[in-house]
Amino acid sequence: MESVRARGEAAIRDVRLLPKAHLHLHFTGSMRPGTLLELADKYGVHLPEALSSGEPPRLRATDERGWFRFQRLYDIARSCLRSPEDIQRLVREAAEEDVRDGSGWLEIQVDPTSYAPRLGGLIPALEIILDAVESASKETGLGMRVLVAANRxxxxxxxxxxxxxxxxxxxxxxxGFGLSNDERRGLARDFDRAFEIAREGGLLAAPHGGELSGPSSVRDCMDDLHASRVGHGVRAAEDPRLLRKLAERGVTCEVCPSSNVALGVYEKPGDVPLRVLWDAGVPIALGADDPLLFGSRLAAQYELVREHHGFTDAELAELARQSVRGSAAPELVRAGLLAGIDAWLAA
Structure with a gap:
């Protein structure tokens, strides 16, 4: 496939060939729809039409009922992951999809307690996941690590x-260590000791905040949990002082435009305040969140930003650089990705 396509007089580079890091991808949510159908058939799990139709379900999680429906669909999908072989398949396919989208580094997020009952306990579950990540990384060449996330x-x-x-x-x-699920429930400071343990152990802090709740959620992640990254963070756009704080501290927001729209946080792609964060100097790492439920993967987020927010190829390249800088990738990997970004832009 050509790296540059002609659109009028402008050269439009293929975003799938743009090297990038993927910092916001949930474990079960990374599954291919076809894989879910096969595993459900294998284990006799009845899937609701929202998961079996081949189309992304219609979701709106801005109220309690909507979030419950989203979580229920996620739990049903997760119930189809029952063996080490299932875990290996999911991770390998997630890596293959990321490589296809130009990712050179993936930090996949997982709460191992959700898989422990079927995989022999908490420690065996995490070891199975880590073994799968190591194998998939070797098979695909994708740099790949794990962010363990607690459930708030x-x-x-x-x-x-x-x-x-x-x-x-x-x-x-x-x-890294994260905090996921409905950010409207519980206080960030209730988890401050857990994040202190993680930071003291050398892990980066990347809790969710600023999607279903407003700017105060992002502020709590920074002040109470000392976040170096914030999962989503888009609602910070509603508070100019908070934007300055994010920019000054270099806290990366893992923005997932497709999921923001799918969950009803914003009505349409153009409403996601990407430009507000960008203009304020807030580092941004685009992420796919849960492709199984939202219907699009990593490269599609770059296409969305190009189409609906008018980002030039030079700006897309800078977004990719920010994703690499916000990652936990080793320096050698970072240098290679950054050089690849420059080469993509120079093409």
């Missing part, structure tokens, strides 16, 4: 247990 709907003591486990496996591929 559970007790903060559970998060501390996960943080200690994450630190224990830092030498096996765990690079």
């Amino acid at each position: 709907m559970k007790h903060p003591l559970d998060a501390r247990t996960l943080a200690r486990l994450a630190v224990r496996y830092a030498d096996r591929g765990v690079v």
